[in-house]
Amino acid sequence: MSKHPDIRFIINPTSGPKSKVDVAARIRLHLNHQKYSHEIVYTAYAGHAPELAREAAEKGCKTVVAVGGDGTVNEVARGLLHTDTAMAILPRGSGNGLARHLKVPMDPEGALRVLNEGHVTAIDSGTINDHPFVTTAGIGFDAYISSVFAGSKKRGLQSYVELIMKEVRNYKHLPVNVSINGRELDTDCFVMAFANAAQYGNNAYIAPEADIEDGLLDVCLVRRLDLIKALNLSYCMLTNQLAHADSAEYFKTKHIKVETEEPMMFHADGEYVGKVSAFDVHVQPLSLRVVIPKKE
Ligand SMILES: Nc1ncnc2c1ncn2[C@@H]1O[C@H](COP(=O)(O)OP(=O)(O)OP(=O)(O)O)[C@@H](O)[C@H]1O
Structure with missing residues (x-):
């Protein structure tokens, strides 16, 4: 053979x-x-x-x-x-x-x-409504951006940033109901990111404390966005810091459920998936073997 x-x-x-x-x-x-x-x-x-x-x-x-x-x-x-x-x-x-x-x-x-x-180690992955992701998934503004970007011929960081700057003023938060760690939360949601890795890519850190081997997802919730919060959040994302509590809240969890009145867009690893009104997000602990640099 x-x-x-x-x-x-x-x-x-x-x-x-x-x-x-x-x-x-x-x-x-x-x-x-x-x-x-x-x-x-x-x-x-x-x-x-x-x-x-x-x-x-x-x-x-x-x-x-x-x-x-x-x-x-x-x-x-x-x-x-x-x-x-x-x-x-x-x-x-x-x-x-x-x-x-x-x-x-x-x-x-x-x-x-x-x-x-x-050198091989095992890392976590996640699922959002049974769609696997390894870096981040999300609902709200980041999913909206991935849907617009998917339909655009332009590529690269500059086009991406230009798109965000253009769309951020027009995108509106929506009310959601969240079940997380035995708690229920009725809140607005501009964006909710489910981070397995700490960053979206290009060293833009949405969840600076995310550990890819801890059996947990880091959730970043931005309830509403105005100019001041947008500046704080962008600065913190680019400098790998947690944003001020007024701008974003962070949670660690194995499982989160989100229900919305109006269907919301969602993405898995930056690829737009669709628009629904219920989300079930789970971590899949140590489910993927990866080749990584040896730690010094
Ligand atoms: N042969 C192909 N023709 C068209 N599309 C493809 C082909 N092979 C893969 N794809 C699609 O291309 C999409 C984009 O790929 P990928 O994310 O690797 O590149 P990118 O968008 O340029 O990178 P980044 O996500 O870092 O911006 C993937 O979702 C994949 O489904």
């Missing part, structure tokens, strides 16, 4: 800002071929990577590398959850939230060095 290669690289050819880097050539150049056999496959459509990752896991592949941004990482992770196959990341997106949280280098050589070392 022919043995499956140790490592499958899954490249999303549409990820990230246009770049001249030939990532397949970098892989061939920098992978330790004495240690690992490998193959490179390309996604042909959105939603292809979970199939490619699951197939590799079923064939006994040790590691599957997500070559792309957080959308690709989400898809590869979905195919590997609760298996023995580890996920590595070769970051090619514009945000790269999970790679940054796990301290995977942003350059291909650095990311391949981490892969060559082969």
Whole structure:
């Protein structure tokens, strides 16, 4: 019986800002071929990577590398959850939230060095209405932004920030009912983020205290937003600090339920999923094996 290669690289050819880097050539150049056999496959459509990752896991592949941004990482992770196959990341997106949280280098050589070392650990993931996420999920403004961004041809950090600045003034909070840690809360919700990793990507920290191995999700609730709160929140997100209590509240939990009068948009790992009026969010403790840099 022919043995499956140790490592499958899954490249999303549409990820990230246009770049001249030939990532397949970098892989061939920098992978330790004495240690690992490998193959490179390309996604042909959105939603292809979970199939490619699951197939590799079923064939006994040790590691599957997500070559792309957080959308690709989400898809590869979905195919590997609760298996023995580890996920590595070769970051090619514009945000790269999970790679940054796990301290995977942003350059291909650095990311391949981490892969060559082969240090594996287990991390949590989450589900929002049964949609898995590994970095963040959310309802309200961040989901609205992901829905608008998905329909826009523009990519990159600058377009993203411009979009947020344009839309933030028009977006209105909605009333929600929240059940968390045995408590019920009737509140307004501008945005509610469920963070497994600390950041959305691009070092924008929505939950600075999030620990990806603690079996808990960090919830960040912004009830209402005005100019002062928006400035405080943006400053804290960019400097990796908890925002002032007037701007945002933080909770740690295994499970949270949210019900809304009007349907609200939600996202999983920055990909817009849909609009519903009930959300059930769970942590899935230590459900994904990942390749990370060795701690010093
Ligand atoms: N071959 C393909 N053709 C079209 N879409 C694809 C293909 N392969 C994957 N996709 C979709 O591309 C989406 C975006 O991918 P990804 O998030 O990796 O890149 P990005 O949006 O450029 O990065 P970031 O999320 O960091 O901004 C994914 O949700 C995935 O479903």
